[in-house]
Amino acid sequence: MQEKIPTAIHTVFPDAVVVAVLKFTKGLANLAFRVEILNPEKVLVAKFFSKKNEEKVEKGSQISNYVRQNSLPAPEVYNITKDDEGGWVVMECLPGTVASEIWEAASVSEKHTILTSSAILLKQIHDLEIPSFWKHKKHEVASQIEWIDWTKIRIQKYVSFAEQNLEKDLSDYLKVKFARLQDLYTSHPNFRFVSLHWDYHLSNINVDEQGEVVGVFDFDNAMKGHDMADIGQTVYWIINQQKTFDAEILKSLFKGYGNLTLVDLEFIELHFLLFLVGVMRSTWSKLDLKWLNELHVEVLKRSLKGEYSFVL
Numbered sequence: 001m002q003e004k005i006p007t008a009i010h011t012v013f014p015d016a017v018v019v020a021v022l023k024f025t026k027g028l029a030n031l032a033f034r035v036e037i038l039n040p041e042k043v044l045v046a047k048f049f050s051k052k053n054e055e056k057v058e059k060g061s062q063i064s065n066y067v068r069q070n071s072l073p074a075p076e077v078y079n080i081t082k083d084d085e086g087g088w089v090v091m092e093c094l095p096g097t098v099a100s101e102i103w104e105a106a107s108v109s110e111k112h113t114i115l116t117s118s119a120i121l122l123k124q125i126h127d128l129e130i131p132s133f134w135k136h137k138k139h140e141v142a143s144q145i146e147w148i149d150w151t152k153i154r155i156q157k158y159v160s161f162a163e164q165n166l167e168k169d170l171s172d173y174l175k176v177k178f179a180r181l182q183d184l185y186t187s188h189p190n191f192r193f194v195s196l197h198w199d200y201h202l203s204n205i206n207v208d209e210q211g212e213v214v215g216v217f218d219f220d221n222a223m224k225g226h227d228m229a230d231i232g233q234t235v236y237w238i239i240n241q242q243k244t245f246d247a248e249i250l251k252s253l254f255k256g257y258g259n260l261t262l263v264d265l266e267f268i269e270l271h272f273l274l275f276l277v278g279v280m281r282s283t284w285s286k287l288d289l290k291w292l293n294e295l296h297v298e299v300l301k302r303s304l305k306g307e308y309s310f311v312l
Contacts, residue, residue: 005035008046008088012078015039030057034093043093045075050086053220056137060220061089066131072124073206073215094215096206103202103242106211112252113211114202115238119256121205121213122234126194126227134195136223144193147225148185151274155182158277165284166297173304174277181270188263196230198223201237228264231257232271236279239272239299239308240292247309254310269310273303 002021009016020036024045032047049057058080067074075092099114106114141147155178162171185191197204199221206215234253238244254260254268280296283289302308 002033004048004088005033005046008048008081008090009035009037009044011081012044012090013037013040013042016042044078045089045091045093047089047091048086049088051084052086054082054086056220057087057089059133059135059137060218060222061091062133063131063219063222064091064217066134067125067128067216067219070128072121072128073213074219075215075217094206094217096208096214099202099205099207099211099213100241102207108249110211111244111249114205114207114213115249115252116256117207117211117213118200118202118205118234119231119253119258121216122197122200122230123257125197125216126192126230128195130195130224134222134224136198136221139223141223141225144189144191147193148189151185152182154274154278158274158281161281161284162277166300170297170300170304173300174273177270177273180266181274184263184267184270191267192227193224194227194230196223196225196227197221198225198230198233200230200234201241203241226267226271228267229271229275232268232273233275235268235272236275240276240295245302245307247307251309265310269308273300276300 005021006018009018016037017039018035018037022034024032024034030047030049030053032045035044035046037044047057061077061080064074065077068076073094075094077089077091079090081087099118103111103114139150141150159175159178162174197216197219199218200216204216204218205213208214231253235250238250238253244250254265276296276299280293283292
């Protein structure tokens with residue numbers, strides 16, 4: 001794909017001279033490159049996608065521009081070009097460093113700043129007016145009722161998986177937790193139905209030297225739904241990607257989002273577990289992901305022991 005980069009750049013900047021190319025290695029499902037050009041002097045991203053991802057990438061690009069138009073730090077997408085094999089996107093390269101790349105070396109204070117700042121931006125995304133194109137290709141949910149119905153379907157699938165594949169103490173634990181999630185939706189059907197990023201983790205966020213978020217990207221999985229579910233998914237990514245089992249650090253995410261009730265925090269915990277089991281179900285039979293399945297089991301055991309605190 002790298003040989004196509006000059007062609008991709010010239011669709012937007014015909015007189016540009018490519019002076020440096022660096023392949024991204026984290027946080028992008030599609031092949032992507034950081035491209036420095038002259039005439040004009042800019043830093044861009046060229047992202048290449050397959051035919052099967054064409055619709056998803058188009059939608060994600062449209063959402064990225066919408067988020068940017070609402071004064072939030074998402075990259076401007078300049079152009080999408082499609083061909084028989086898929087195509088490419090040329091977009092602005094955001095400032096800063098991908099948060100996941102600095103997390104391990106960051107101080108405790110810097111980690112608190114990263115999560116607090118990340119939560120503030122996520123809340124701003126949730127507060128956006130939902131445009132008609134903010135929808136998921138596979139799991140489009142159009143209302144609170146549809147979200148609750150979709151959640152019930154997921155629970156049924158995941159409980160069945162747990163009963164067949166996990167130790168009894170873990171499957172029993174999940175059955176109790178997911179029953180509680182359904183009870184909560186019965187008693188709280190009017191939850192905040194918002195625009196979800198639905199892939200909001202530290203490999204999709206850029207931060208500055210102080211750990212403040214300066215950019216968010218990759219809206220290809222964006223959908224509508226319960227705001228607390230988006231936070232629950234982010235908790236999953238933090239625990240599994242960054243190996244962060246420190247409850248005090250996780251609380252920075254909740255405090256940054258602001259004004260969370262005990263019910264909100266319980267929804268977050270339950271959606272964290274729901275997403276974890278969903279990922280586990282999709283990876284369980286893949287031998288090359290045995291390490292991830294083992295990590296998931298470890299996280300479930302820690303959760304069963306009460307090692308994660310979702311109370312501020």
